[in-house]
Amino acid sequence: MAHHDLVVIGGGPAGYAAALYGAGAGLDVGLVERHKLGGTCLNVGCIPAKELLETAAVFRTIGHAEQFGITTSAPVVDFAKSQVRKQSIIDTLVGGLGSLLKGRKVTVYDGNGSLQADRSVQVRGGSSGDIDLTGDHVLLATGSAPRTLPGFDIDGSIVMTSDEFLSLDRIPESAAIIGGGAIGCEFASMLIDLGSEVTLLEYLPRLIAGADIDCSKVIERSFKKRGMAIKTGVAVTGHELQPEGGTRVSFGEGETVDAEIVVMSIGRAPVTHGLGLAATNVQVDGRGFIVVDENLRTAEPNVFAAGDVVDTAQLAHIGFAEGMQIIKQILGEPASPIDYNTVPWCIYTHPEVAFAGMTEEQAKEAGFDVVVDK
Missing domain, CATH: 3.50.50.60 (FAD/NAD(P)-binding domain)
Known part of the structure; x- marks a missing residue:
């Protein structure tokens, strides 16, 4: 021993x-x-x-x-x-x-x-x-x-996590990204720049919810300008593989989107x-x-x-x-x-996002007198 x-x-x-x-x-x-x-x-x-x-x-x-x-x-x-x-x-x-x-x-x-x-x-x-x-x-x-969602069995070719996505040898024609945090936004930004049709689905009311709301607005505006479909405040309920390939993802109140691949990016x-x-x-x-x-x-x-x-x-x-x-x-x-409150974060979307410390909302909730300069 x-x-x-x-x-x-x-x-x-x-x-x-x-x-x-x-x-x-x-x-x-x-x-x-x-x-x-x-x-x-x-x-x-x-x-x-x-x-x-x-x-x-x-x-x-x-x-x-x-x-x-x-x-x-x-x-x-x-x-x-x-x-x-x-x-x-x-x-x-x-x-x-x-x-x-x-x-x-x-x-x-x-x-x-x-x-x-x-x-x-x-x-x-x-x-x-x-x-x-x-x-x-x-x-x-x-x-x-x-992490994955119930009903989304990872097969590595149509339904995948970040592990499989980062080993793709092709650029998919279309992709549904489930999760609008740092990982999901980076993947969505990458694919839209490479020419894929991208739908980004997020359960929370906005993208990159841990960042200041101004950062979220800039990212969402940039993504939409480049042709990305963004759905926030929606729950993903399941998917159905299609005979011709790809799958149909269900979300929100009866909405669906067809995609060649689905990428789970809902955290780890x-x-x-x-x-x-x-x-x-x-x-x-x-x-x-x-x-x-x-x-x-x-x-x-x-x-x-x-x-x-x-x-x-x-x-x-x-x-x-x-x-x-x-x-x-x-x-x-x-x-x-x-002190975990001062840790810097960097998100490598286009445009890139970086922040540290409290957001404006968190500072106000903590009782600080907040002055915003833009």
Whole structure:
């Protein structure tokens, strides 16, 4: 049985940030990853999305070249080739991360990690074989997976989540995007720029509901100007596959839209299945998040949790901050709780959106005297 000062379960931003910071400070660190190093952000999130958004941006720019006095032929997108470039970028970054971990002498275990009693961790089902570990401290950083709606079985060709969408080798003629948050708006912006007919369906009264209402208005106005159909304040009730291909999505009060693909972008759920926990004091709330205090400690002594598996904003830079804050505690360094009210957000639509802190509405609700300058 191998022993480490710290065992990290999960190799995404929170996990690898903690592993690198801890190992750099002299801790003996073991990191367990069941899939690929880098987690959602690097493999099926931030990085691939930004590469494909850049493809759309280049296509959009070339399409307006004549306005700048540049004569070109009509641009054609080879989306499969763009996917090759995307995967090359991912592979390079994953390889670089592996080299960083190796350079810091972090022991990486391939397999599913589950927490048992007394901070022991079982590693099963991977190329590392069946291994049992123990740690003075354990960090649970198993990340998240896309949420879906009842009745929408993911087949990867017509009905898909962000995971499958980011591996498409074609530009669909039409798409129904379910969810008008950051992910849904980025995908919708990408597809409309690439020439797809896009319908964006959102349950809440406006797009990007977490941003200031002025941001939502700018995005909605831009989307509509580019030909996108936007339906806010509507519930999606189901879909029916069509004999000629694609599917018909039902929403609102008897409305429907036909689309070649449907993309579920209604948020992400924490991944705790298979993590063990039954023999520990670690608690999970009603939505599946691991319960932690302001210092990211669980109810099990010396067991922490961070990243998408806890109920904080699911952003890579928050994962980094949480992982590093945990290491500071382990090292006995000053570690103030993270102020989540000042975290910056960036949404890579066209136009891009960025914000931090309270919205105007939130500030007024909190009792502040708000002055708006535009």
